[in-house]
Amino acid sequence: MEIARTKCSLGYGKPPWIFKGRALYQLHLVKSEIARAFIPKEFRLVEAFGYTLGGFFLASYEDSPAGVFDELVVIAGIVWNPPTSCAWAARVLVNSGDACDHGRKDVGLPSQVAKFSKKITATPRQRKSKFNGFLDTIGFGTAKFEYEGLHGCSRN
Template sequence: MADNTDDKVKDAPAPWTLKGEVAYGFMHGSRPAQELFNENPDPIQSPFRGGMGGLLLIRYTDSPVGPYDELILMPGSYQFHDSTYYRISQIYVSSLDSVINGRRNWGIPKKLARFSWKDNNTYVEIFLPDANEPFCTIRVQPRLYCLPANSALIPSSFRTILQPPLEENDNKNTYLKTILSSNGWFRPVVQLTEFRTDGKEIPSHESLPMYTYGVGYEAFTLIFPKVEEVVY
């Protein structure tokens, strides 16, 4: 990205504490074709091992760079040394400040998009910045009641992401590991009633089989700490 654009971006180093309004998470089966949508695949040092992946849709009300929206695709597990880790292969956010700082702080390959929410945060259309048609449409139906929850009860292996170096990183052998933590109100059942993509920005809905039911969070706090640098 051009230097004059970077000069306009707020510098917000890690750690980050983010407050969220809603978050929805759904599992999907793995497909090797998803690697075609990965900005920085590393099949030699960190090959894709598959397994269950996830799709996350989040609305942040507060962060070090202000409120923004986010769509995350995690295809499944990746091998690194003798362990496997989750990885964010695609992510779209509604804030340029979040794009730049996310790439700098955690090696997360964020891209810019517009989010149009309706029906009390249960329906969203996601657009590229200058597009007239959405590349992804999601509709959900929250079910049951929320319960208080804390991620301390979840094994750290399920809260850890390991990101390979992005194109702009000088050291191509240094991976960035982040262990996330959160607390808030957990909704045990959320129904996915509509999911459509154009197959260009993220895998098509035909090739990305989503499970009908997922989970949600409301009025939550998410902490992104400083990364641990891991050398290959």
């Protein structure tokens, strides 16, 4: 089996690329008819009872081939990509021109540059439940992410 060579636009080298940072996934059911509007016809949607699995992925990378950046990915649904399945990105927002270029040219993502702002605020101490402790452990217990504006990719 021959491995296809990837043409890399900004000197990132061949995959796999390593991204280090923090991320949060939020998954939920999406009606298949809505998800299909974002997925090319040649891909088979993984679905059950008229639904697929979609959601979003929010990440803050402290080290990556494209440098430091934040990313929000809207997942339309899951598609069958033999021999496995994978999430289909309907929208990808990043706050870096280099990350936008890397996503578009090297990975084929529908990346767009956006402005992100983060606020870390003190919250009153609450009784810890298993869920709150988990959020604190992964760094999202008190973090608040906000999204401002949407702009096309600044470089073509």
